[in-house]
Amino acid sequence: MSTAASAPPVCVLGLGLIGGSVLRAAVATGRSAWGYNRSPQVVGAAVADGFDASTDLTAALTRAADTDALVVVAVPMPAVDTVLAAVAEHAPHVALTDVVSVKKEVAAVVTAHGLSARFVGGHPMAGTAESGWSAGTAELFRDAVWVVTVDDGTDPGVWQQVADLALDCGSVVVPAESGEHDAAVARISHLPHVLAEALALSGAAGGDLALGLAAGSFRDGTRVAATAPALVDAMCEGNATALLATLDETLEVLRIARDQLADGSTRDLTRAGHKARRRYEQRERRPITGIAPGDEGWIERLRDAGRRGQVWTR
Numbered sequence: 648m649s650t651a652a653s654a655p656p657v658c659v660l661g662l663g664l665i666g667g668s669v670l671r672a673a674v675a676t677g678r679s680a681w682g683y684n685r686s687p688q689v690v691g692a693a694v695a696d697g698f699d700a701s702t703d704l705t706a707a708l709t710r711a712a713d714t715d716a717l718v719v720v721a722v723p724m725p726a727v728d729t730v731l732a733a734v735a736e737h738a739p740h741v742a743l744t745d746v747v748s749v750k751k752e753v754a755a756v757v758t759a760h761g762l763s764a765r766f767v768g769g770h771p772m773a774g775t776a777e778s779g780w781s782a783g784t785a786e787l788f789r790d791a792v793w794v795v796t797v798d799d800g801t802d803p804g805v806w807q808q809v810a811d812l813a814l815d816c817g818s819v820v821v822p823a824e825s826g827e828h829d830a831a832v833a834r835i836s837h838l839p840h841v842l843a844e845a846l847a848l849s850g851a852a853g854g855d856l857a858l859g860l861a862a863g864s865f866r867d868g869t870r871v872a873a874t875a876p877a878l879v880d881a882m883c884e885g886n887a888t889a890l891l892a893t894l895d896e897t898l899e900v901l902r903i904a905r906d907q908l909a910d911g912s913t914r915d916l917t918r919a920g921h922k923a924r925r926r927y928e929q930r931e932r933r934p935i936t937g938i939a940p941g942d943e944g945w946i947e948r949l950r951d952a953g954r955r956g957q958v959w960t961r
C-alpha cells in the first residue's frame with residue numbers, strides 16, 4: 648500500500664485535463680512527480696503554478712528510468728503511438744500505465760512497442776467538458792471510479808502500483824479485462840456522447856424557439872456534447888466495434904419505442920427505462936476483500952469482482 652512520500656515517483660506524459668489533474672493529485676499526496684507536455688505554453692503555466700514540468704520528453708523519461716518511476720501516458724489516443732515510441736527508446740523497463748478512454752487499442756500499441764511486461768492499463772472515469780492544463784484540479788478523481796486492467800499476464804507489482812496511484816488520487820479501483828472495459832464504456836460513456844450530439848442537433852433543428860425553451864432535460868442530456876469534438880472522435884473511433892454493437896441495440900430500442908408510440912403508447916419504454924435507472928441509482932460499491940495481486944488465480948478473481956461491481960479500496 649502506498650501513501651505518498653514513500654511511493655514511487657510519478658512521471659505524467661501529457662498535462663491536459665486528466666494528466667494535469669494526475670500531476671496535481673500525486674503532488675498533493677506528497678509524491679515526487681513531474682510532467683511532460685509538448686507545448687511550452689502549457690509547461691509555462693504548470694511551472695507558474697508550482698509544478699515540475701518540461702517540454703523535454705527524453706529528459707522526463709530518462710529521469711523516470713533512473714528513479715524507477717511510474718510513467719502515466721495521458722495523451723489522446725492518436726498521440727499514444729508517438730509517446731510510447733519515446734518510452735520504448737528512453738525508459739523501456741519502467742512501470743507504465745495510461746488514462747486513455749479505450750483499453751484494447753492502447754494495449755495493442757503497448758505490445759507493438761515491446762512494453763507489455765510492465766504495463767497495466769488505467770481509465771479514470773472522471774472528467775469535465777473542459778480540456779487543457781487550466782481545467783485540471785487535484786480533486787478531479789475524488790470518489791471517482793478508476794479502472795485498472797487485469798489482462799492475462801498482468802504483473803502484480805505494477806498492478807498494485809497503478810491501483811495505489813488511483814487510490815492516492817482519491818478514487819476507488821474497478822478491475823476489468825481490457826475488452827470487457829471497452830464493451831462497458833461503449834454503453835455508459837461513448838454511447839451517451841453519440842446520443843448527446845444527436846440530441847443537441849435535434850434541439851438546434853428546432854431553431855431559436857426550441858433552444859429558448861430548453862431547460863434541465865435538454866441541458867443534462869446534451870452536457871457532454873460540449874466536449875472538444877476531437878476527443879470524442881478519439882474515444883468513439885477507438886472503440887468502434889463495441890460502440891457499433893451497443894448503438895445497434897439502442898437503435899432497436901428506439902425503433903420499437905417509435906412503433907409503440909405510433910400505436911399510442913410509450914408505456915413499455917418508460918417502465919423499462921425507469922427500472923433501469925433505479926438499478927443504477929441503487930448500485931452499491933462493495934469492497935473487494937480476500938484477494939491480493941499475485942495470489943493464485945488473482946487475475947480471474949479480480950475480473951469476477953469487477954463484474955459484480957465491487958471496488959478495490961484502501
Ligand code: NAD
Nearest residue numbers: 661662663664665721722723724726747748774775778779
Ligand atoms: P486534453 O486535451 O485536456 O489534454 C491532452 C494533452 O495531450 C494535452 O496536454 C496535449 O498537449 C497533449 N497532446 C496531444 N497530442 C499530443 C501529441 N501528439 N504529442 C504529445 N502530446 C500531445 O485531454 P484530456 O481530457 O486530458 O485527455 C487525455 C486522455 O485522457 C485522453 O486519452 C482521454 O481519452 C483520456 N480521458 C479523458 C477524460 C475526459 O473526460 N476528458 C476522462 C478520462 C480519460
